[in-house]
Amino acid sequence: MIPDHNPQDITRVLFDNFPLWMLVTFYLVAFGAIGVFLYGVWAQIRKYRRGTRSGAWSPFFPRFGTMFARVLDHKTIKRRARAAGAAHQFIFYGFTVLFIGTSIITLDHDITGPITGLHFWHGAFYLFFSLAMDLAGLSLIGGLIYMMYRRGWMKLPRLDYTRPDRSPDEPDYDRSGYRREDWAFLWALILIGVTGYLLEAVRLVWLQNDPAVWDYRWWSPVGALLAHLMKGIGIVPEGAADIRMVLWWTHGILALTFIALVPFTKVKHIFTAMGSLMARDPEAKRRMPTADVEAEKIGFSLLTDFSDKFLVNVDACTKCGRCHEACPANASGYPLSPRDLVLSLRELANDKLSHASMPEGPIEVIGTEVNMIRPETLWSCRTCAACVEICPVGIEHLPMIVQMRRALIEDGNFDTMLQPTLKSLQKSGNSLGENKRKRPRWTQKLDFEIKDARTEPVDVLWYVGDYASFDPRSQKVTITFARILKAAGINFGILYEDEQTAGNDVRRIGEEGLFQALAEANIELLNSCQFKTIVTTDPHTFNTIRNEYPEFGGNYAIEHASSMLERLIREGSIPQPANLDYRVTFHDPCHLGRINGCTEAPRQVLQSMGVDLVELGRTRDNSFCCGAGGGRIWLPDPPELKKPAELRAAEAAEIPGLDVLVVNCPKCLNMLEDGVKGTGNEGNFRVLELTELLAEAMGLDGAQQKGLDEAPETAAVSA
Amino acid sequence: MKILVPVKQIASLDDQFEMRDDGRDVDEDYLEKDLNEFDHFSVEEALLIKEAAGDGVEVVVAIIGDDDSDDALRTALAKGADRGIRVWDDSLAEADGTSVARILAKVVEREKPDMVFTGAQSSDFGSATTGMALAGLLGWPHAAVVSNLEYKPGASSAKLRRELEGGLEEIMTIRCPAVLSIQLGINQPRYASLRGIKQAKQKPVDELSLDDLGLGASDVEPAFHVRKMYAPERGKAELITGSAAEQAARLAQIIKEIRGM
Numbered sequence: 001m002i003p004d005h006n007p008q009d010i011t012r013v014l015f016d017n018f019p020l021w022m023l024v025t026f027y028l029v030a031f032g033a034i035g036v037f038l039y040g041v042w043a044q045i046r047k048y049r050r051g052t053r054s055g056a057w058s059p060f061f062p063r064f065g066t067m068f069a070r071v072l073d074h075k076t077i078k079r080r081a082r083a084a085g086a087a088h089q090f091i092f093y094g095f096t097v098l099f100i101g102t103s104i105i106t107l108d109h110d111i112t113g114p115i116t117g118l119h120f121w122h123g124a125f126y127l128f129f130s131l132a133m134d135l136a137g138l139s140l141i142g143g144l145i146y147m148m149y150r151r152g153w154m155k156l157p158r159l160d161y162t163r164p165d166r167s168p169d170e171p172d173y174d175r176s177g178y179r180r181e182d183w184a185f186l187w188a189l190i191l192i193g194v195t196g197y198l199l200e201a202v203r204l205v206w207l208q209n210d211p212a213v214w215d216y217r218w219w220s221p222v223g224a225l226l227a228h229l230m231k232g233i234g235i236v237p238e239g240a241a242d243i244r245m246v247l248w249w250t251h252g253i254l255a256l257t258f259i260a261l262v263p264f265t266k267v268k269h270i271f272t273a274m275g276s277l278m279a280r281d282p283e284a285k286r287r288m289p290t291a292d293v294e295a296e297k298i299g300f301s302l303l304t305d306f307s308d309k310f311l312v313n314v315d316a317c318t319k320c321g322r323c324h325e326a327c328p329a330n331a332s333g334y335p336l337s338p339r340d341l342v343l344s345l346r347e348l349a350n351d352k353l354s355h356a357s358m359p360e361g362p363i364e365v366i367g368t369e370v371n372m373i374r375p376e377t378l379w380s381c382r383t384c385a386a387c388v389e390i391c392p393v394g395i396e397h398l399p400m401i402v403q404m405r406r407a408l409i410e411d412g413n414f415d416t417m418l419q420p421t422l423k424s425l426q427k428s429g430n431s432l433g434e435n436k437r438k439r440p441r442w443t444q445k446l447d448f449e450i451k452d453a454r455t456e457p458v459d460v461l462w463y464v465g466d467y468a469s470f471d472p473r474s475q476k477v478t479i480t481f482a483r484i485l486k487a488a489g490i491n492f493g494i495l496y497e498d499e500q501t502a503g504n505d506v507r508r509i510g511e512e513g514l515f516q517a518l519a520e521a522n523i524e525l526l527n528s529c530q531f532k533t534i535v536t537t538d539p540h541t542f543n544t545i546r547n548e549y550p551e552f553g554g555n556y557a558i559e560h561a562s563s564m565l566e567r568l569i570r571e572g573s574i575p576q577p578a579n580l581d582y583r584v585t586f587h588d589p590c591h592l593g594r595i596n597g598c599t600e601a602p603r604q605v606l607q608s609m610g611v612d613l614v615e616l617g618r619t620r621d622n623s624f625c626c627g628a629g630g631g632r633i634w635l636p637d638p639p640e641l642k643k644p645a646e647l648r649a650a651e652a653a654e655i656p657g658l659d660v661l662v663v664n665c666p667k668c669l670n671m672l673e674d675g676v677k678g679t680g681n682e683g684n685f686r687v688l689e690l691t692e693l694l695a696e697a698m699g700l701d702g703a704q705q706k707g708l709d710e711a712p713e714t715a716a717v718s719a
Numbered sequence: 720m721k722i723l724v725p726v727k728q729i730a731s732l733d734d735q736f737e738m739r740d741d742g743r744d745v746d747e748d749y750l751e752k753d754l755n756e757f758d759h760f761s762v763e764e765a766l767l768i769k770e771a772a773g774d775g776v777e778v779v780v781a782i783i784g785d786d787d788s789d790d791a792l793r794t795a796l797a798k799g800a801d802r803g804i805r806v807w808d809d810s811l812a813e814a815d816g817t818s819v820a821r822i823l824a825k826v827v828e829r830e831k832p833d834m835v836f837t838g839a840q841s842s843d844f845g846s847a848t849t850g851m852a853l854a855g856l857l858g859w860p861h862a863a864v865v866s867n868l869e870y871k872p873g874a875s876s877a878k879l880r881r882e883l884e885g886g887l888e889e890i891m892t893i894r895c896p897a898v899l900s901i902q903l904g905i906n907q908p909r910y911a912s913l914r915g916i917k918q919a920k921q922k923p924v925d926e927l928s929l930d931d932l933g934l935g936a937s938d939v940e941p942a943f944h945v946r947k948m949y950a951p952e953r954g955k956a957e958l959i960t961g962s963a964a965e966q967a968a969r970l971a972q973i974i975k976e977i978r979g980m
Binding site for chain 2: 512
């Protein structure tokens with residue numbers, strides 16, 4: 001490899017030809033830059049520590065390991081953006097190698113060399129180093145060029161800074177500062193990379209007569225290529241020496257400025273994204289934060305109520321816009337974009353918590369002033385967790401929103417339409433304003449008795465849920481499910497009038513005290529019953545019993561109806577259903593698919609009926625919420641806005657020859673039937689529950705449902 | 720400066736229910752208890768005055784009821800009332816509006832409030848007598864069905880608007896202290912979160928007996944006695960469709976059926 005030279009001579013010149021003042025100046029600038037960097041890091045940490053302590057970074061090592069793996073494999077960045085993820089990976093690995101390489105020079109020249117006399121940056125090691133740095137530069141610049149193309153020419157809606165939560169004439173509407181920062185960041189890195197290459201080339205030209213340099217030029221291939229080009233246009237060694245001095249300083253000042261600015265600019269995401277990923281709570285989309293309802297205050301109304309973790313979260317955002325694109329509220333024109341919520345909180349924190357001393361008095365977060373979060377923004381959320389799911393840096397928008405809603409509820413700051421619902425929940429344990437006694441009334445339409453799980457042991461305790469018990473359309477599904485269970489020979493029972501809503505929406509609307517009271521009452525009731533497993537047709541109930549009740553001492557085996565039906569078909573308790581000649585599509589309920597990962601069971605049930613399943617554009621973890629979640633089903637949608645369900649129905653309508661839009665949740669059924677009507681698709685395809693389709697394939701339809709179809713007429717007469 | 724707000728715990732009914740064995744009331748099992756709808760508004764009105772004045776206004780809620788009625792009292796306290804008074808004696812089981820007014824008159828004597836706000840009526844019995852009777856017993860001015868109020872704490876008079884029949888409204892000035900019966904819609908009552916209701920347990924509640932107020936059972940004898948309560952038979956309605964001749968024929972048929980022809 002190095003035939004004719006002493007390996008000690010194969011290295012790179014650093015400060016050759018530098019007068020002393022230049023050398024001193026360089027070290028002053030370098031230490032200055034590092035000083036500014038360290039101050040910035042300290043100031044940021046001080047800002048985060050002005051929040052409450054979350055303890056989210058412990059246990060340290062397992063969390064660090066998971067974060068480290070995510071950083072290396074870029075899995076979260078590649079999701080739903082493969083090209084951007086790959087480009088980022090090129091930038092990341094390029095930058096990391098260049099950073100390590102530069103650190104090695106510092107180590108050799110300023111640390112091990114002067115202190116121990118050990119120099120290792122020469123010979124074969126230097127040549128490999130040189131090659132690695134050259135390739136890393138290509139990787140970095142290639143990735144950056146793609147990102148520029150993406151930001152500048154692809155015109156992606158997710159990279160659009162249009163805000164749904166402010167009008168353009170408001171002082172905090174403008175996000176062009178971020179746009180400029182995005183571009184400055186890309187250009188700064190590109191310039192550092194390009195000047196690095198040019199510097200390398202010009203050094204080769206300058207030292208072309210030194211065989212210890214020139215003979216090994218192809219170990220830095222990009223530099224060598226550029227050097228030949230420079231020679232070709234007539235640059236001589238003396239001229240190259242002058243250019244080298246200019247380029248050396250340009251490259252050096254650029255790189256040092258970049259380092260100094262890390263903590264103050266978008267560049268800090270290198271650290272904050274790692275901190276945020278490390279603190280990530282895998283349960284964040286399923287389980288809302290626990291709260292002491294006896295405490296002096298509940299929820300987040302002040303900036304200082306936010307934890308250090310959430311303050312790091314909002315600083316980790318790189319405005320990739322995936323949440324902005326996935327959010328059903330934003331898509332329907334509601335004043336909420338998870339991205340803008342995060343950026344407002346970030347700016348508020350930068351404004352109020354970054355200074356040497358804290359501002360006097362409480363720092364309100366919810367309000368109409370600059371960078372405050374508006375109540376209508378918080379009420380727009382459907383808690384579908386699409387934002388939490390897709391955020392590549394682990395920002396947890398949903399728990400922040402729920403915490404702020406808790407403060408609003410406590411303060412009585414909410415739509416007056418919600419008050420009767422909450423009062424009904426307090427009094428009767430259901431959200432529909434119905435008397436407790438009415439809850440099991442749907443069972444009167446069956447031609448058999450359902451066991452009372454309160455008084456006799458059953459195998460399966462069916463937790464029916466609010467909408468499934470009271471909503472006339474959902475009742476049909478409930479009755480159908482009862483008949484399927486009966487036909488499959490399941491020993492099941494219900495809780496009759498003692499069942500209350502499980503509280504999923506109550507918790508997400510922010511009424512934590514009521515949620516905990518409901519959870520405690522339901523758990524006490526469940527614990528007094530004898531059963532093996534719980535089943536429910538409602539994904540909201542499923543989520544809350546499965547993921548939120550354990551915190552209150554309720555640990556149960558629970559299945560969603562779709563998983564149970566899939567199992568019963570597989571085990572043969574339900575005979576092989578007949579083939580249905582339908583073209584169908586399946587709408588994944590948020591709380592079943594994205595939030596609990598149950599995406600395959602309903603599809604297998606569909607498969608067993610031989611239907612032609614055509615997937616929607618957005619499925620499984622990327623399903624698009626029907627708009628009902630988080631208590632939004634209790635709040636009226638303003639007529640001038642599109643409903644999320646209408647957008648979803650329009651998406652389904654794009655499937656040619658669609659017969660049935662299959663849903664698997666009482667609330668989705670309610671919302672999407674309206675959505676289909678609202679988009680004029682009523683005659684084009686039907687909305688059916690998975691259960692109903694299965695009953696049809698099992699030949700269970702119509703006949704035995706005594707009096708069901710007459711029900712509306714009876715009601716009309718008595719009214 | 721003090722505002723006294725007497726409230727009531729009312730019973731609401733499911734659409735399917737059974738009568739008590741003695742036929743004088745609905746079976747307790749079919750009743751859901753709640754704070755009287757009108758009292759949400761009278762409590763809110765007092766709280767708005769308290770909040771507008773800053774310090775120095777005390778809102779006291781009073782209820783005549785057994786342990787059960789603590790829920791209603793606590794709901795009012797959770798909204799922001801400062802303290803509560805609960806008066807009970809088993810002889811009050813059948814108390815009517817006048818007996819309640821007699822007790823409240825003693826509570827007013829004890830508390831010396833500057834204003835008394837009652838709900839316009841109770842949403843279960845709807846007699847609308849308590850406020851009026853109380854004003855009579857105290858010799859204070861009274862205004863019923865108040866739908867708007869301008870009152871500064873400590874002022875010697877208040878300006879108010881009342882709803883009259885036929886869509887008319889009356890604007891009047893009333894000498895204070897006074898008893899006002901507050902109508903629905905005068906304000907937007909706030910929500911009492913369940914957490915707030917639980918925490919309201921820590922607010923002081925004076926539990927008083929008739930003795931404490933210098934009353935005997937004979938002072939609170941109800942003026943009336945329920946003899947029977949029953950659900951009247953429902954009338955029938957039918958939508959007659961078809962051509963004019965068909966409709967006429969059906970109508971004639973119904974008339975014949977009713978007349979037994």
